[in-house]
Amino acid sequence: MTESDGSTQPMTTTRAPTREAGDAAVLLLGITKAFPGVVANDDITLALLRGEVHCLLGENGAGKSTLMNVLSGMLRPDAGRIVVDGREVEIDSPRRALELGIGMVYQHSTLIPTLTVLENLMLGAGGGLRLDVRGARARLAELAGTLGVEIDPDAVTGTLALGQQQQVEIVKALWRGSSVLILDEPTSMLTPQGVAELAKVLGGLKQHGLAVAFITHKLHEAAEMGDRVSILKQGRLVGELGPDDLRGRSHEQLQAEIVRLMFGEEAKEVADVAELEERVEGHEPRRGRGEAPLLELIHVSAAGDRGQVGIHDISLSLLPGEIMGIAGVDGNGQRELAEAIGGQRPLTAGEVRFEGRTISTLGVSRRERLGLRYVTDDRLGEGTVGSMSVALNLVLKRIGEPPFWRRGVTQRRSIEATARELVERFDVRTPGVDARVATLSGGNIQKVMLARELAFEPRAVIYSKPTYGLDVRTIKAVRARIREQAEQGVSAIVISTDLEELVDLCDRIAVLSRGRLAGVVESGPGVAQRVGELMVGQAA
Amino acid sequence: MSDVAATAEHTVAAGRAGRFAALGDAGIRSVGPIVLALVAGAAILLALGRNPIEFYGDIVEGGITRTTGLQDSVTRMAPLLLIAAALVVVFRANIWNLGIDGQFLLAAAMVAGVGRDLDRALPNGLALGLLWLLAAAVGAVWTIVPAFLKARYQVNEIITTLMMTFIGINVANLFIKGPFRDFESTNVPQTSVLPVEQRLPDIPGTSIHVGIVVALVACVLVHFVMTRTAFGLRLNVLGANPRAATHFGLSVPRLVMVSFAVSGAVIGLAGAAEILGVWGYVRADWNPAFGLIVVPLVFLARLNAIAVIPFVALLAVLSIGGDLAARRADLPNDFLLVLVGLILLFMAVTEYLGRRRALGASYLTEGLVAALRRRKRP
Ligand SMILES: Nc1ncnc2c1ncn2[C@@H]1O[C@H](COP(=O)(O)OP(=O)(O)OP(=O)(O)O)[C@@H](O)[C@H]1O
Ligand SMILES: [Mg+2]
Numbered sequence: 001m002t003e004s005d006g007s008t009q010p011m012t013t014t015r016a017p018t019r020e021a022g023d024a025a026v027l028l029l030g031i032t033k034a035f036p037g038v039v040a041n042d043d044i045t046l047a048l049l050r051g052e053v054h055c056l057l058g059e060n061g062a063g064k065s066t067l068m069n070v071l072s073g074m075l076r077p078d079a080g081r082i083v084v085d086g087r088e089v090e091i092d093s094p095r096r097a098l099e100l101g102i103g104m105v106y107q108h109s110t111l112i113p114t115l116t117v118l119e120n121l122m123l124g125a126g127g128g129l130r131l132d133v134r135g136a137r138a139r140l141a142e143l144a145g146t147l148g149v150e151i152d153p154d155a156v157t158g159t160l161a162l163g164q165q166q167q168v169e170i171v172k173a174l175w176r177g178s179s180v181l182i183l184d185e186p187t188s189m190l191t192p193q194g195v196a197e198l199a200k201v202l203g204g205l206k207q208h209g210l211a212v213a214f215i216t217h218k219l220h221e222a223a224e225m226g227d228r229v230s231i232l233k234q235g236r237l238v239g240e241l242g243p244d245d246l247r248g249r250s251h252e253q254l255q256a257e258i259v260r261l262m263f264g265e266e267a268k269e270v271a272d273v274a275e276l277e278e279r280v281e282g283h284e285p286r287r288g289r290g291e292a293p294l295l296e297l298i299h300v301s302a303a304g305d306r307g308q309v310g311i312h313d314i315s316l317s318l319l320p321g322e323i324m325g326i327a328g329v330d331g332n333g334q335r336e337l338a339e340a341i342g343g344q345r346p347l348t349a350g351e352v353r354f355e356g357r358t359i360s361t362l363g364v365s366r367r368e369r370l371g372l373r374y375v376t377d378d379r380l381g382e383g384t385v386g387s388m389s390v391a392l393n394l395v396l397k398r399i400g401e402p403p404f405w406r407r408g409v410t411q412r413r414s415i416e417a418t419a420r421e422l423v424e425r426f427d428v429r430t431p432g433v434d435a436r437v438a439t440l441s442g443g444n445i446q447k448v449m450l451a452r453e454l455a456f457e458p459r460a461v462i463y464s465k466p467t468y469g470l471d472v473r474t475i476k477a478v479r480a481r482i483r484e485q486a487e488q489g490v491s492a493i494v495i496s497t498d499l500e501e502l503v504d505l506c507d508r509i510a511v512l513s514r515g516r517l518a519g520v521v522e523s524g525p526g527v528a529q530r531v532g533e534l535m536v537g538q539a540a
Numbered sequence: 541m542s543d544v545a546a547t548a549e550h551t552v553a554a555g556r557a558g559r560f561a562a563l564g565d566a567g568i569r570s571v572g573p574i575v576l577a578l579v580a581g582a583a584i585l586l587a588l589g590r591n592p593i594e595f596y597g598d599i600v601e602g603g604i605t606r607t608t609g610l611q612d613s614v615t616r617m618a619p620l621l622l623i624a625a626a627l628v629v630v631f632r633a634n635i636w637n638l639g640i641d642g643q644f645l646l647a648a649a650m651v652a653g654v655g656r657d658l659d660r661a662l663p664n665g666l667a668l669g670l671l672w673l674l675a676a677a678v679g680a681v682w683t684i685v686p687a688f689l690k691a692r693y694q695v696n697e698i699i700t701t702l703m704m705t706f707i708g709i710n711v712a713n714l715f716i717k718g719p720f721r722d723f724e725s726t727n728v729p730q731t732s733v734l735p736v737e738q739r740l741p742d743i744p745g746t747s748i749h750v751g752i753v754v755a756l757v758a759c760v761l762v763h764f765v766m767t768r769t770a771f772g773l774r775l776n777v778l779g780a781n782p783r784a785a786t787h788f789g790l791s792v793p794r795l796v797m798v799s800f801a802v803s804g805a806v807i808g809l810a811g812a813a814e815i816l817g818v819w820g821y822v823r824a825d826w827n828p829a830f831g832l833i834v835v836p837l838v839f840l841a842r843l844n845a846i847a848v849i850p851f852v853a854l855l856a857v858l859s860i861g862g863d864l865a866a867r868r869a870d871l872p873n874d875f876l877l878v879l880v881g882l883i884l885l886f887m888a889v890t891e892y893l894g895r896r897r898a899l900g901a902s903y904l905t906e907g908l909v910a911a912l913r914r915r916k917r918p
Contacts, residue, residue: 344786364789374787382783388776396777396788400770408770 023050024083025180025211026071026102031080033066035439037431040066041077042235048180048211052243053202055222056215058232059262059471060443061429064215065107067232068182071213072104073097084180103173104182107215107442107469108380109165113158117168120157121175143171147201159305163190163330163497170201181205182213185442187221188468191329191497199225217443217471219255231261238264263473292356293317294491295341295372295460300350302340304333309515311336313350316510316517318460320489323482325506327499327531333515334495335377338462341493342374343367354460368397371459375449377468377495379442383449386438390430391419393437394452418455426451427474442469450478460491467501479505503528511535570840570847572890574854577882584878590869598868603861611747616856618751618817619644619810623830624848625755625762626806627838632766633799634779635690639701640831642708643682643804645822647675647811649712652731652822653720655815659738668740672754672812679808680801682708687800691793697800709827716824734820740813751813756849758806763845775799833859833877836884855880 026048033041040063048054056064069075071082073091081088084100091097097104111120122136137153144151149167157165166186173181187195202212202225216222222229226246231239239261246254295318304310311333318324326334339345341352343364351360354370362370376383384393395404395415403414419433428447430440437445446469453461466482467475482492482505496502502509509527511518511534518537521530582592603613623640630637651671659667686700722732740749766772778785778795785792810830815822837855841848862876 343789363791364787368789376787378783382781382787385777385780385784387780392773396773396784399773399777399788399790405770410768410770410773 024048025050025085027083028067028071029081029083031067031070031077031082033070033075033077037435039235041070043080044232044237046230046237048213049228050179050209050211051206052227053206053212053214053225055226055229056213056232057217057219057222057229057258057262060447060469060474061441062232063235064232065184065441068104068184068213068215071097072102072182098176098178101177101179102182103176103178103180105166105169105173105184105186107184109169111157111165111168111172114156116154116156117151117160118153120168121172139175140171143174146204147171148197160331163194166190178210180211180213184215185217185469186214187216187218192499194497195221217469217475219258219472220251222258223251223254229258231258233262233264259472262471294320294355296353297341298351298353300340300352301348302336302345303348304336304515309333309336310348311340311515314517318491318493320491321486322508323486323492323494323506325502325509326493326495326512327502327509327535328497328512329535330497332512334464334512336515337512338374338376338464338493338495341462342372344374365397371457373453373458373461375453375461375463375466377464379445379449384437384445387436389434390423390428390437390440390448391416391433393448394419394422394455397452398456422451422455427477443471443474446470447474454481454485458485458490460493461485462493462495464495465497466494499528499531502531566842569890570842573840573883573886576886577879580882580886581879585869588871590871595865595869598865599858599861601861602864603857606864608747609860613853613856613860614748614752615818616860617852618749618755618813619830620834620852620856621752621755621849622758622806622810622813623834624838624841624852625758625845626803626810627834628762628766628843628845628848629775629806630799630803631838632772632779632843633775633795634782635796635799636698637683637686637701637800637803638698638831638835639682639686639705639708640807640834641827641829642701642705643679643807644811644830645712645827646682646708647678647808648815649715649720649731649822650678651675651812651815652734652820653715655734655820656732659734664738668816671816672809675808675812676805677808679804679806679811681804683800683804687797691796705831712822713824716822722821728823730823731821734816736820739820740817749813749817751817754809754813758809759845759849762806766845833880836880836887840883840887
């Protein structure tokens with residue numbers, strides 16, 4: 001059937017209209033899934049209804065991804081039943097899930113970076129031996145139209161920005177005419193405009209009778225996009241708010257209620273989270289300490305990877321304790337900038353200075369020892385080694401250094417003791433420090449990376465999307481830590497697509513556009529608007 | 541806090557059960573392909589009209605129970621173990637040094653070529669020590685070209701190491717037929733012979749030369765380095781995720797050069813062990829081709845330099861006993877290669893089934909799996 005996919009299969013949604021909106025497309029009954037050391041899903045019963053966006057919320061490690069991976073055939077449950085379209089089914093592979101009309105966009109990209117968009121999509125299609133390239137092109141055009149996005153079929157996937165990759169993932173999930181769409185944190189990499197677009201798309205899909213499951217950590221997204229909200233806590237379903245509950249309340253009330261369900265007794269700690277998300281006014285810029293800049297970029301240029309923009313002639317200067325934001329749409333040179341400062345990417349021109357001395361020729365480890373840290377946003381691709389333990393991952397940037405290594409010999413005790421302390425301090429939810437990092441939930445992997453960079457006395461830190469995939473409470477803790485360190489004179493560069501985050505944290509915000517600095521805005525009233533204008537001005 | 545405690549308790553219990561299950565899986569994966577290969581081998585023997593029970597009986601007799609059987613097998617283990625240890629180093633870094641035979645032969649030829657003269661000029665112990673070093677140096681040097689091409693230009697090392705083997709074998713022959721040729725001996729070109737009493741001493745009370753001790757020490761050392769040291773960890777990171785290696789500030793080109801050189805050096809030692817311990821000379825066109833039969837064993841042992849020892853022992857018995865069995869069954873000597881081929885085949889089958897049924901971890905490192913799935917960035 002795949003061979004004719006593009007030309008004859010009319011819409012993404014052909015399966016749905018035969019049934020009423022409000023029917024259960026999927027019933028999960030008593031789903032239980034345990035891993036060594038944790039019960040990730042404990043007897044969860046949940047229905048996904050047609051024409052509804054069902055939001056799943058819960059702190060990091062609550063079991064959201066696990067539950068959806070069970071539904072999409074990536075994981076087999078230990079107990080429980082799955083009913084699709086009124087029939088009990090066994091979903092033993094992602095392929096089976098696709099056949100049943102269940103498509104999923106995973107938390108971490110499953111696209112093959114060296115293949116083109118079209119090749120990736122045709123790979124996922126499965127089926128016959130003959131490749132129907134023309135049909136696939138037509139299908140892509142059709143789906144892109146439905147989604148209201150533009151996707152170049154022949155772009156090499158790895159060269160696309162993460163936001164664009166996410167669009168490709170959504171197309172891939174819809175490719176076979178899904179009637180159930182699962183999105184695992186699809187907005188974590190998107191700009192606010194991107195999120196708004198996605199909301200529109202979901203609205204359209206709902207109209208066609210799709211059932212959508214939507215995992216997010218952003219309460220306002222749940223309040224705005226969700227027709228129904230379920231909350232998981234430590235593997236259990238602890239609350240569900242139906243359309244009636246949602247309609248009756250203001251967004252603020254709703255967010256407070258969700259926070260209460262998510263964190264229970266500890267909710268007070270995060271009472272102001274809702275407010276935190278709403279705040280768009282900047283604060284008075286704090287002056288950094290002293291006169292001498294800690295970190296300086298002087299006319300820095302660096303080449304981009306194949307097909308990607310490099311950075312051109314960037315000059316920035318950070319005082320000790322200053323927090324500088326870098327705003328801009330993903331793929332405008334953010335990664336190149338971070339890597340150039342971190343020492344991973346050679347400069348083609350200009351100079352990077354630390355405490356007045358040039359460090360342009362120093363490698364990553366030398367800069368690391370000076371106290372320069374880089375928190376990457378590609379946590380599985382380069383930030384961690386999934387097959388190694390949490391403990392080892394916490395010291396992978398200090399291989400060979402005392403006290404973890406003595407005369408080149410690994411001091412396990414010392415590594416594990418430090419790891420236990422960091423796991424506690426950064427609240428990493430893991431069965432133990434010897435668990436492999438790949439088995440942790442997305443947000444907890446992020447915490448491992450943050451712990452690694454922020455421990456061991458940093459002096460200046462480059463954060464690329466520091467709170468990507470974290471739950472509200474952890475976001476709050478991380479931002480507090482960044483501020484606290486700034487008080488102690490640690491400078492920070494925060495790269496983010498989330499303008500609110502930048503406004504909340506930064507003393508100054510620079511806008512990066514096509515690899516060039518479009519301007520720098522001081523924090524203060526109306527900063528978000530001024531940054532927005534800069535971005536728009538550049539985009540035109 | 542109480543959650544944390546509860547989780548911790550949970551972990552201990554589940555962790556233990558998990559570990560046993562994992563061990564069981566590892567067992568099935570490692571031993572399964574060998575058992576299946578032996579069974580399939582028996583079927584082939586039947587089809588050829590031979591009695592498989594007799595054949596395998598002869599292998600056991602030739603490789604173990606016959607007077608010198610066990611000692612011959614242990615002797616054969618020495619070069620195989622050294623090669624296995626060398627491969628663990630590179631394979632863990634996801635570097636495919638398949639130039640084993642070239643490195644081995646060239647080292648062997650050099651040792652044999654200068655062995656007798658050096659031994660005449662220097663005290664025996666010193667000469668032997670220098671010859672080991674020479675072998676290591678030759679093996680290491682023969683990796684420089686593929687290592688450099690990979691480190692600098694990302695040239696695929698599978699192709700370059702295989703080419704270097706081709707060149708290495710011919711260069712070895714050139715030396716044996718040219719400067720190293722001993723004209724006093726037979727008409728087949730060969731090097732001069734190191735007298736038996738000047739070769740590696742035997743372990744007292746046996747006819748097993750001390751090369752096996754060197755090999756076992758090498759295995760333990762490699763295991764220690766790969767699991768307990770900074771250097772080993774760097775190689776493991778490189779093998780598991782090369783982009784992470786860059787992010788962590790590891791010098792990837794240097795790691796590639798060094799791990800290649802180390803593996804070449806240890807393979808060179810295998811050549812020295814075989815010449816100084818067993819043969820005493822090299823004849824033109826001699827090539828035991830140990831390399832490619834050791835490769836699958838290293839994967840069966842999950843790239844673990846200690847776990848590889850029993851597999852190498854089995855291979856040694858098969859290869860020594862196989863001679864006798866093949867002769868008695870009137871089959872060509874290559875039956876061993878058939879068995880190794882079958883082991884590879886069943887490894888592939890187990891790997892496939894294992895992935896389907898989540899049967900423990902893969903034979904391959906994460907980086908290898910990723911590379912095979914073309915996930916790796918260019
Ligand atoms: N393959 C695995 N092996 C072992 N444990 C796992 C595995 N996958 C998930 N877990 C564990 O199950 C729990 C739930 O993980 P899950 O990924 O479902 O969380 P999540 O709710 O998606 O969190 P996040 O918001 O951080 O993505 C975690 O404690 C995690 O460590
Ligand atoms: Mg998740």
